[in-house]
Amino acid sequence: MSTDPANVLFAAPAHLWAAYRGALPRAFADAGVDVRLSPDHAPEAVDWIVYAPGGPVSDFSPYTRAKGVLSLWAGVERIVGTVPAHLPLARMVDDGLRQGMVEWVVGHVLRHHLGLDQHIRHQDGTWRHAPPPLASERPVTLLGLGELGLACALALSAMGFPVTGWSRRPKDVPRLVRCLAGPDGLTEALRGAGIVVLLTPLTPDTENLMDAVRLALPPRGFVLLNPGRGALVDDAALLEALNAGQVGHATLDVFRQEPLPPGHPFWAHPRVTVTPHIAAETRPATAARVIAENVRRGEAGLPLLHLVDRAAGY
Template sequence: MRAFFAARAALWNSWAPALRAACPELDLAREGDPAGFDAVIYAPGFPKDGRAMDFAPFTRARLVQSLWAGVERIAPNPTLIQPLCRMVDPGLAQGMVEYCAGWTLRAHLGMDRFAQDGLWRNDCPPPLAAQRRVSVLGMGELGGAVADALAALGFRVTGWSASGRPRPGIEVLGGPDLHRALGRADILVTLLPDTPATRDLLDADRLALLPQGAWIINPGRGTLIVEDDLLAALNSGRLSHAVLDVFRTEPLPPAHPFWSHPQITVTPHVAAETRPASAAPVVAENLRRAMAGRPLLHQVDRARGY
């Protein structure tokens, strides 16, 4: 099989060896007649001149495999007529679990209270995890893994998704019950995709549903939160802190107020990364499925946008 590697040149040196090791029968190339390729392996940012990728010439391709978990920059492309699959990488999921668990524990334990200034502050021990409520918005591959990990640590976890699809061991609320999930969130973790239904989801009205002093941890999508409404909720004391890993504009401009706000922690989109070593077998499996005409893994529903 032949696959076209449609990603920035800087990714070639790490991805090409991993893909060839996972799929020895693969003929992987960065150039050639588009009509001669069976699949496209794609990452946003290609071509590098800012033009949208033109998938139309890849008339033989049976698959466009994204190297990213998010597909909001790919799915709307009008030239994309091939099946599109998003990346679900076990390494990416583990990275997201570690990020969310780490920041949830930091919020829960109040680690930032202990300034190294010689004062002995032992009058306010943290509660146990069973006394802390955490809500996870988005119960897909990443959100489900995060919810499971936090529940295993003893937190009282509520999940929410548009579908409300059940998950063993986690109470999952559905579409109309978003207000209930927010009302239970001493700590809110947001892992929703970027779709028309989720953009600006957390506006002033919904932020007001969170318990007094709640934390927000957002490694999902920067479009989920109305920035000015978040700043107002923090400034009023309604919310205690926000940990933000994703933004409407990336890199986050140096003059953006998030950088200097004392109740916001900015991390530079590092919560989870697709790692070639763990992701290449996922790509290989989908390539083989495409060639054999079998159902693809993690195929995107274009109507829903993920």
């Protein structure tokens, strides 16, 4: 293990430096890692790059000494093609992201499961006695069983929902969650789902994952929640399915263009809820601990956490 401080470059948008300039030194100190942290290190002196798109680094070739790139984002579709293949790339997976996503998904599943909108919006003196079904009668399907998807699946399962998870490749998951994989598994996972949650990474294979064909697979009136990536959904097909009643409601947190343009039809559609990409925010206090742990591991010659599989794209 090196006895010299590691030079860590903070290469993220300038507005983030104010939050991380305090959180990162505390996390490095707690992890027992000796570093020099700066947004201004000379490229040839940099050992580690803390990175997010929109910052000062777009060309990694001058960073000849760098040992790895540590992303502040959970999604890496805008990063994986930029960072050279010889540089290890770690995505962000931390307790803050995980907890935030679980709370958003559970909250919106319960909103639609319990039919809360009819009680909130229809305060007109009419007694509408329509008890919701129990959770055990509302199948939920989660597409994507990574760190965030599995955490949401287990939380919903603990509340009594029958949960089916799907991933592109087979996974060993707790028995509380039924797990399917591959194209045939995707079809089976969607059939019978009362609520569908999208949490797959965005890759060429998952773009437009929910197209017209797959939107037609669940029972009529199902609810679609997308806190994953905007391009997982074919927008035109979703609008058609909403207008036809095949999709009863879509709650969307992510979009192909963000912020969502004011004239986009999602804003005015009576069966669409827009939330402004708030499902799982990277929080400096928890993200800094993950960055510090990865630098500690790298300096000690240990494998990095949450390394991106370049072949898979995430």
